[in-house]
Amino acid sequence: MNERTPEQELDAFFGPRPAEPDSRPRQKLGIVVGGSLSQGLDVKLDRATVIEGLAVGRYVVAHGRTGRRFFSIVTDVQLDALNPLIEKAPPETMHGTDDDDFLARVYRGTAVYGRIHVSPMLMLDAGDDEPKPVKTIPSHFRPVYTASEEEVGLIFGREEEPGYFYVGEPLEMEGVHVALDLHRFVERSAGVFGKTGTGKSFLTRMLLAGLVRENVAVNLVFDMHNEYGWKSQDESKQQVKGLSQLFPGRVVVFTLDEQSSRRRGSKVDGVIRIGYEQIEPEDVDSLANLMALSDVQVGALYFLRRRLGQGWVARLLDEHDPLAELESALERGTIHGGTLGAIQRKLGMFRRFDFLHPRAAEDPVRQLLDHLDGGINVVLEFGRYGNSLEAYLLVANYLTRRIHEHYVRRKEAAQGDVGSSGAGGQEPRPLVITIEEAHKFLDPAIARHTIFGTIARELRKYNVTLLIVDQRPSGIDPEIMSQIGTRVTCLLDDESDVRAVFAGISGANTLREVLARLDSRQQALMMGHAVPMPVVVKTRTYGPALYAELGLAAEGKNGAEATLARGRSLLRGDEGEVEI
C-alpha cells in the first residue's frame, strides 16, 4: 500500500512548499585577472571558492573601481596552474583523494586554482538603478561576487509589478525569482526551442498562463497535441491542468475533432468546421511541399478557382462533376489534363479530414474572432488531426491568414481614425499566435509564402506576433529566426540547431557552452528582447503551486479552484494578498 506521511499529505493539499529565498550573504568568488569586452573576463577564483559549486550560466557581479557593477554570466569553468609542469607531474600525494593532505592544502588556490570565464552583459553605475548594456570592463583585480536577489530583481524587474511573470530561478540561486517582462515578450515574435522531451510544452504552457494572467495579449494556440486547453499528462503520467481550467471564462477551447475531445474528457466550447467553399488557393498553396504540388500545379489552383468559383474545391472533389467550364481550357492547353488530374488526386486528401465539410454552418474565423476581440483566449485542439501535419498546416494557415487580415484592417482603421479625428481609434488587442512544429511553416522554401513568415517579418506592426515552439530551429528560415525577439531555449544537441538559435544574438559564441550544458529537464536559456541579459533559469514547476497562484488571479476569484487557492494562501500566511 502506498501510504503517505502526514507531511506528504499536507504537501499534497497545500502544494509544494515555496523555497526559502536565498538569504545567504553575497559570496566573493575571486578577482578579475584579464579579458576583454569582446571575449569576456577571466576571473581567478579565491581559494575558498569551490569550483564544483560554480556552473556555466550562473550570474556573477564584478565590482569596478568606480562603484560600477558589471552583471555577467559564467560561460566557462577552468582549472589552471601557476606552472604547466605541475599539470604534467602533479605531486604524488595528490594523486589520491585525501583533500586534507598537506601538499594539497598548500597547492590549492596557489599553485593550482580555479578560473572562470564570464561574459559581462550589463553594467550599473553607482547610484543608478537602470542597468545599461556593457561598454567597458572592470579593472584588474576587482572582486567578483555571486549575484544577490536584489541584483536579479534590478535586472529583470519584480514579479509583483504588473506585466511581469515569475518564470523560474536563476541557476544555483534557489528561492530567487526571475520575472519576465511580458509586455516586451509580446512586442516581437518569440520562440521556445529544445529537443524532444526537454519540457517545451510545459514551458510554453507556463508562459501562456503568464500572458493570460497578466492580460498583456490575447492568445490563439494551435494545440497540435492537445496539451494546452484542458488537462493533459506529463511524462510521469501525472495529470496537469490546462489553461481553460486555470482561467475559466478567460480561455475557451475549440476542437477540430469533437470525438477525440470527448474521449479525453476535454470540455470544449465549440467545434471548428471549415467549408470547402471557404478554402482559397492560398490555403492549399501553403501545403504545396507536403502535397508535392509543383509550381505548375500551384499556378493551376488559382486558375481553377477563377474558373470554378467559390465551390472549386468541392467540385474538384466531386468525381461525378464533368467540370464543363474547363473543357475549353483543356482544349486550348491552358491547363493540362494531367495537371488537373494530379490536383484532383492530391486534393482527395481533404476527404479524410472530417472537419472539412462541403458547407459549414458557421464561419470558423468569425467564431474565433468573436472571442479574440473580446479578450478571450482561444486554444484550438486538433484531436487526432494533430498527427497529420497537412491538417495542422492547412487549418493554422487558413485561420491565421484571415485573422491577420482582420487585424490589418482594424489596425489601419484605428490609424485612420487617429488621422481624421485625432480622437484615437480602437487598436486591436495584441494577439499572440502559438504554433508548434514551426519549422514546417517557416521553412526557407515556403516561409515567404505563408502568413507566418509575414507575421514574423512585420514584427508588431499589426499587433500580431508569434510564439513558435520547435525542436528543429535550423529548419526555420534564417531571416525569420533573426526576427524572433525572445528565445527561450531548452537543451539542444544538434550543432546546426544551436547555431540557428544564436543567429542574430550578439556575444552568442560565449553562450554556446551554456546552452550545451543545460539539464535535459526544467532548464532553459532565455535571451533576447524580453530579458535585459541572457539568463539560465530552472523553470518553475507547472503544478499545484502555480495553480494556486494563478487561481487567485483568475476570474474574479470565483469557482472551487479559486476558493481552494484562497484557502491554501490563507493557511500559508499570505493574508495580505487575499481579500476575503
Add this chain to the structure above:
Amino acid sequence: MTSQTIRVGRVLRAGTRGFAIGCAVMQPDIPAFGSFVRAEGLAPGSAIYGLIYDVSMEDDPLVRQIVSADPPEEVVRDQRRNRQIPIEVSVLAVGCAHDEDIRHCLPAQPPVTLDWLYQCTDEEVQAFTSAGNTYAFDYFRLVLDAREVPVDELLAASLRTAAASRAESERERFLIEAGRALVRLLSSDPVRLEGLLRRLSRL
C-alpha cells in the same frame, strides 16, 4: 619554546648581508642551524635579525697534537671547554627592527665587532614571522637570494623553529601559509618546491 634571552656569542666580523660570531662552547641547541638570532643595532632601539646557517669549528695546533696522542677524557673535556679558537657561527641577515617595527630587509648597518648576539625568544620569533593577524614571510626572498647558503635546508629549519615557537594548535596553519608563500616564489621550479614542501609536511 624559550622566553629567556640567551647569548650565543660575540660578533667576529660583519657585513650587511650577514655576519660571523664566535662562541666558546656549544650547548644543546645553541647555536643551532636555522635559529633566529638578534644583534643590537647602533641606533638605540634598533636590532638586526639573522638566521644561523653554519656552525663550524676550526682546528688548532694543540688539538692536532692531542688528537694524535690519544688523550685522557679530562684533557678532551678541557679542550672542549677552553678552546683556543672559538666556534664560528655564520648568520644570514634577514631583517631589522626599529623599536617594534620589524622589517624583512637587509640592515642599513651591520652589527659592531664583539657585540653580543642573542638567541631570539619564542615571542621574538613570533613577532618576526607575523604581520598583524597574518604571517610574514618576506624574509624567504632574502634567503632564496643568498649565495653559499643551503637555502632549502635553511628555510625548512627556520620554519621548524618558527612553528615550534607557536602553540601546537597553530603550527599546521602556520606551515600551510608558509608553504603557500613558497609556492609564489618557487613556482618556476616545481620539483624543488615539492621537495621543500615535503620537508615542511614532516615537521
